[in-house]
Amino acid sequence: MPIHNLGYREWSGELESGSSRWSVVAGIGIRRAWQSMWVRRLALMVWVAPLAYGILIFVFEQFLSNNTQMSPRDFSQLLKMLLPAEAFPAVAMTLEGLNTVSHASPEAYQELLAAARPLFWKGVMLQLQRSQCIGMVILVGLIAPQMISQDVRSRAFLLYFSRPLTRTQYIFGKFATVASFLLLTCTLPQLVLYAFAVLLSPDISVVVHTWDIPVRTLLASAVMIIPTALLALMLSSLTVETRFATFGWFAIWIFGMAAYVVMRSLNGDTSEIILRTGFLYLLYNDASLKILDLPTLTSHFDTQMTFLVSLAVVSFAVIFRKVSAPLRA
């Protein structure tokens, strides 16, 4: 018997509010996910991209301040490589305008500058989001498939639901686990990049022209994170074998891309909207373009958003049903 064994003692303290029970579930998930070496590596690796884009913003700001020796043509070529195809023409056009407007007309110059900078920054944000989307797929593939399937396998459901924890709180806790990693690896780098860009700007007044970028970034992240996390959790809830859920998750992305490439190359009658909605990467890209207010090649934003909302709702309904099933048995 341990020397400090006090035996059983009654407890009469004050209980906490039950509204934060989901955070206990999320805490377990985060702790478990963080135990994986690969998750830790990936969480660090995703910060390389914002660093690179930070340097690009620095060069851009230097160019605007005429502190660089780079010719406008070379700079334009550089941007063509780094900016998304959809955003590049608009940025290039405003840059061209900047070169043609004489410095003798400071008002026109300032006006163009005010237009060029947000466009460029949004383009960089979009490009960063695209690169992070790949990291997101891998990260979610490492974290989410085990979240519910493992609880079903180890019958942890009985331990959770014999407490005053509702099914919605449980699902929200699981969702928060995946979402917190995505916020850490997708949203936070974008916000840090924005702060970095503000700091690299000639003066703080750029905030007046670019204040909406972090808001739009948050919105674009939410549009990406909510359906992604729910879809991954739904796959996890469908099986007790984590590997099947992992396979399903990566299959959605790989087969989606393969289907898109094949259908495009066949140049068949399949409509563009179906192709762009079927491949989630393009779907998120189109949604982000619209939310960031960048020129877009598609005009199906409403349909695509309806699809994303439906995906999230259906995923939640399936998870809820699957989570309830072991209790009914």
Place this chain on the structure above:
Amino acid sequence: MHRFDGDLLIELSEVIKDYGSFRALNAVSLRVGRGITGLLGPNGAGKSTLIKVLLGLVRITSGEGSVLGHRIRTASAAIRSRVGYMPEDDCYMHGLSGIESIQVAGRMSCLPSTEALRRGHEILDFCGMGQERYRNVETYSTGMRQKLRFAMAIVHDPELLILDEPTSGLDPEERDAMLNRIRILSEKFGKAVILCTHILPDVRMVCDHAVILAAGQVRLSAPLEELLKSPIPSVTIQVADSAEALTAELAQRAATVQQLGSHRLYIEGDAESLAGCIWEAAAKVGAVIQNMTPSQSSLEEVFLRAVQEKHHAHS
């Protein structure tokens, strides 16, 4: 924390639970008070469903009920915050150590984080778990997981404990220790316990009351002492000698006597009213009575009788 001070902790009235066309609970009416109540029944009797109903995990089809003064239809969260449940299944939270599991269980029952950890250690001490509490639960033996589940059930100091097969998978020493813990919680701390088990000796050892469930119906619900009384009151006596003479003497005194072997006698009648007559008869014939006990049914007999009623009803 407000404590329930009534005597009836569980009250069910005509509770019916259907799973599709299958009726798992059929008009169950039950009243459970303080002390330790054994919940017995064959497989498929509806014990698990009854537990889920008590915890508010499944919606009842019809009927009414309350647990610790809370209605099961509307206040399931309030019930679960005051009830400790130990599932029978080998369930655990993947990737956590023993102490982390208990802390999580405490936190989900709304204990503050530090308090959940402190109490977790205290409860694990009470359950006889040493340094293994820092190991991952996946490495635990069946018995250790059993103790961990018990600890998780009591970490938030519940008023009512529902223990599903708490001693299965335990070695004899651990089984005794577990039953002892249950007894301590009930006798010393006034916890009401529902012990759901197939191990009838466990029920005999610790329970005050027994409920036998079969085919979704409550077949018997009574204090254990009462259940174990023989259906026909009788006394069995052990004599050193003169068994035949004593049998004849008792028969003359209008008692229904049966001799069981050379030294045992079975006498029908109430033990208290027969005692005087037996002693007088023994003194008369010079028989030495070594032992006199009122006959009891074994719990196995009671259980089988209660369960077999179903077969009679069906046939």
